Amino acid sequence: MSKLESIKCSFCEESAITIINYAKLRLCKKHFIEFIQKRVLNTIERYDLIKNNWKVLVAISGGKDSAVMLHILSNLSKQLNFKIIALHINLGIGKYSENAKYNAEKLCNDLSIPLILLDIKNIIGMNLLEIKRKNKRPICSICGLLKRYFINTIAIETKANVVAIGHHMDDLLSYVIKNFILQNINEISKLGPKTETKELFIGRIRPLYEISEKETSLYAFIQNLPRVEESCPYVDESSMEFEIKRFLNNMELRNPNFKIAFARALAKNINFYKKEEEEIKKCIKCGMPTSRDICAFCRLIEKTIGKSINVKNELKEIIEKLKVV
Ligand SMILES: [Zn+2]
Numbered sequence: 001m002s003k004l005e006s007i008k009c010s011f012c013e014e015s016a017i018t019i020i021n022y023a024k025l026r027l028c029k030k031h032f033i034e035f036i037q038k039r040v041l042n043t044i045e046r047y048d049l050i051k052n053n054w055k056v057l058v059a060i061s062g063g064k065d066s067a068v069m070l071h072i073l074s075n076l077s078k079q080l081n082f083k084i085i086a087l088h089i090n091l092g093i094g095k096y097s098e099n100a101k102y103n104a105e106k107l108c109n110d111l112s113i114p115l116i117l118l119d120i121k122n123i124i125g126m127n128l129l130e131i132k133r134k135n136k137r138p139i140c141s142i143c144g145l146l147k148r149y150f151i152n153t154i155a156i157e158t159k160a161n162v163v164a165i166g167h168h169m170d171d172l173l174s175y176v177i178k179n180f181i182l183q184n185i186n187e188i189s190k191l192g193p194k195t196e197t198k199e200l201f202i203g204r205i206r207p208l209y210e211i212s213e214k215e216t217s218l219y220a221f222i223q224n225l226p227r228v229e230e231s232c233p234y235v236d237e238s239s240m241e242f243e244i245k246r247f248l249n250n251m252e253l254r255n256p257n258f259k260i261a262f263a264r265a266l267a268k269n270i271n272f273y274k275k276e277e278e279e280i281k282k283c284i285k286c287g288m289p290t291s292r293d294i295c296a297f298c299r300l301i302e303k304t305i306g307k308s309i310n311v312k313n314e315l316k317e318i319i320e321k322l323k324v325v
Pocket residue numbers: 009010011012013014027028029030031
């Protein structure tokens with residue numbers, strides 16, 4: 001028997017399953033779930049993330065973080081009056097991707113949320129590993145570029161007002177510190193609770209901005225959400241982000257509320273990190289926003305398969321199908 005089982009919930013007679021130090025609360029399962037949902041609602045209100053009648057495109061990876069985000073948004077969608085469409089991008093990284101796709105479909109099915117399933121092999125004719133073989137840049141950078149491009153294109157085509165991304169507080173704060181160390185100052189401006197829509201760049205929101213990794217894991221576990229347990233095979237646990245996460249957790253242990261205070265201070269100062277605006281042009285191949293004549297996606301595709309592709313045409317069928325549902 002663990003020590004916790006003998007401790008009562010702060011709100012009822014049940015045994016507490018967790019202690020939330022920064023809020024000085026001991027919570028049973030039911031009250032923990034309520035506590036996290038309320039915190040996400042507060043985050044949405046505090047940072048004005050979702051407006052009445054909006055359509056929110058929720059990007060889900062099949063992992064626990066975006067599963068938790070979708071579950072909570074689905075719970076709040078009636079109360080705040082917004083619509084949800086989910087998007088899962090199948091990268092084709094063997095068993096890992098198959099598993100991710102299975103869980104993304106199951107989750108959306110359970111929650112009755114329409115899902116756009118995009119298979120990059122169907123669109124580009126190659127999976128992520130095959131694309132990597134033709135290019136020198138790191139696989140995570142290719143993956144990020146493809147995901148950003150598809151998410152943005154689908155957001156435009158589905159007329160979504162905003163895209164919800166499942167990064168939790170520990171991810172975001174560790175990226176912030178990493179980018180500060182590397183002096184990629186402008187990147188920090190993209191790690192706050194939201195980035196606004198600007199012409200053809202559809203805005204991003206991060207509803208888990210004030211939810212920790214530990215809380216996210218516990219929520220997914222208690223709700224038994226469909227999710228892949230293992231992380232992407234290309235995640236490097238010896239990387240700087242993991243070292244920074246350990247540092248943040250040590251600081252939080254000594255000083256509960258350290259991370260939330262950091263996140264809120266960052267949100268307040270986020271505009272300070274923005275670079276002077278570059279002129280935005282339209283890519284001459286695909287019409288999507290870019291700072292050059294041809295966007296990074298079209299350059300990558302041309303280099304990889306020797307010709308350009310019209311993603312909008314390829315996506316039309318997928319999106320049409322969704323309207324029938
Ligand atoms: Zn309770």
